[in-house]
Amino acid sequence: MPELPEVEHLRRSLEPTLVGSLVTKAMLHRPDVLESPSGSVQDPERALLADARVTGLRRHGKQLAVISSDGRALRIHLGMSGRVDVAPWPERPSGDPAATHCHAAWQVRKTDGSTWWMGFRDPRRFGGLLALATPDELAELWRPLGPDAHLARPEDAVDALRGRRRQAKAALLDQAVLAGVGNIYADEALFAAGVHPLMSLHRLREPALVRLIAELQRILRAAIASGGSSLRDYRDASGAPGWFQTEHAVYGRGGLPCRVCGALLKESTVAGRTTSHCPRCQTRRPARSSCR
DNA sequence: CTGCTCCCCTGGGAGC
DNA sequence: TGCTCCCAGGGGAGCA
Numbered sequence: 320m321p322e323l324p325e326v327e328h329l330r331r332s333l334e335p336t337l338v339g340s341l342v343t344k345a346m347l348h349r350p351d352v353l354e355s356p357s358g359s360v361q362d363p364e365r366a367l368l369a370d371a372r373v374t375g376l377r378r379h380g381k382q383l384a385v386i387s388s389d390g391r392a393l394r395i396h397l398g399m400s401g402r403v404d405v406a407p408w409p410e411r412p413s414g415d416p417a418a419t420h421c422h423a424a425w426q427v428r429k430t431d432g433s434t435w436w437m438g439f440r441d442p443r444r445f446g447g448l449l450a451l452a453t454p455d456e457l458a459e460l461w462r463p464l465g466p467d468a469h470l471a472r473p474e475d476a477v478d479a480l481r482g483r484r485r486q487a488k489a490a491l492l493d494q495a496v497l498a499g500v501g502n503i504y505a506d507e508a509l510f511a512a513g514v515h516p517l518m519s520l521h522r523l524r525e526p527a528l529v530r531l532i533a534e535l536q537r538i539l540r541a542a543i544a545s546g547g548s549s550l551r552d553y554r555d556a557s558g559a560p561g562w563f564q565t566e567h568a569v570y571g572r573g574g575l576p577c578r579v580c581g582a583l584l585k586e587s588t589v590a591g592r593t594t595s596h597c598p599r600c601q602t603r604r605p606a607r608s609s610c611r
Numbered sequence: 612c613t614g615c616t617c618c619c620c621t622g623g624g625a626g627c
Numbered sequence: 628t629g630c631t632c633c634c635a636g637g638g639g640a641g642c643a
Contacts, residue, residue, distance in 0.1 A: 321636060322637090381637075397636090397637085399635065400620085400621075400637095441620095442621050442622065445619070445620070484612075484613075489614075494638080503636060504636095570636095590614080591614090593634085
């Protein structure tokens, strides 16, 4: 599961293959991973953009959408374990372990005449594909989401958080507040900003909110530049892992010493998710943060 | 509104 | 080597 940086890295790595290309074949191996806003899908191949010319790849938060010239779009959500792979056609041999849990596949032809294979794999099937018939349907789908955590202007992201009576971590994880932040980057941003995960946002002063967003966006940018964090499943479209996980200051480091102050990081459950934070660097009153 | 709990599903690692 | 238990990047539903 990929969070925003992994999805953005995927979007960028798919662009050279997909944008401008023609979808010459679409295959659905597992019907229940494909839905439409109304629920059922009558014509799976058309829903998967068969015969479409791809004009762009858009991302909002953790969701990716393949846009075609006739208005159709396909929303890809990776869930916890989703991946999209591309490889030169013909399709990888069936014995290839990389072909397991491949629920949908495409053949695309680039303008240079080369033919490529693309596959959507998702072992846990928390992700999925959603077929949109028009640009309006995509807009409607994304309307409930908060501003994209990476693309939003800092002041707009601060607006999204300001005044909410919620625990800071719960708010960051809520896609309707700010889109794209998941468990890793929520913990990392809170640590970098010196904010305790249980701190109520409405008790944060303006400078603390500004700092939280600044640190969050800085970390997201750095993670995107690193190709994202690879824990277990995540790989980009060419199968390469990211390496941002080596930069994690708190995520997955419960019980280990804080890299800033040396205190032992605490692990707990916040908003239903495993959370680690530094008891010394992340106070409930971030204005008095003792580190950095 | 907010926060819980439970559920969806498979695979990998730890411990016995 | 094999079994069981627990955990995992996400998100939605139902309930207090």
